[in-house]
Amino acid sequence: MIVMKFGGSSVADAESIERVAGIVRGTLDRQPVVVVSAMAKTTRRLLEAADAAAAGDREGAHAAFDEIETYHRRESHGVVPPAGRQALDAALD
Numbered sequence: 728m729i730v731m732k733f734g735g736s737s738v739a740d741a742e743s744i745e746r747v748a749g750i751v752r753g754t755l756d757r758q759p760v761v762v763v764s765a766m767a768k769t770t771r772r773l774l775e776a777a778d779a780a781a782a783g784d785r786e787g788a789h790a791a792f793d794e795i796e797t798y799h800r801r802e803s804h805g806v807v808p809p810a811g812r813q814a815l816d817a818a819l820d
Contacts, residue, residue: 729754732762739767741805748806766802769795 731751738744751759765773772795779787800819807815 728760729757730760730762733764735764735767735769738763741802744802744806766799769798772798 731754733747736743737747747763751761764770772791776788776791776795779785779791796819800816803815803819804812
């Protein structure tokens with residue numbers, strides 16, 4: 728077994744995610760356990776949403792969450808083949 732940990736910048740976008748997937752595929756014979764941090768800038772955006780919510784700024788909190796969702800959908804569409812995107816979007820909704 729091998730434990731592999733990838734930080735946020737390692738999964739910042741679709742290209743980076745594909746690179747990580749390739750690295751993991753290269754270790755399948757070692758039964759990898761993969762730990763992945765939040766995508767780049769996601770933790771900061773979550774903190775912004777929490778701060779806005781704590782301040783009573785519902786609009787700001789929703790805007791931060793919308794930004795996170797848009798970012799994740801866009802990058803996941805770059806990894807998931809077109810035939811699977813509808814199912815992905817349904818799961819995210």
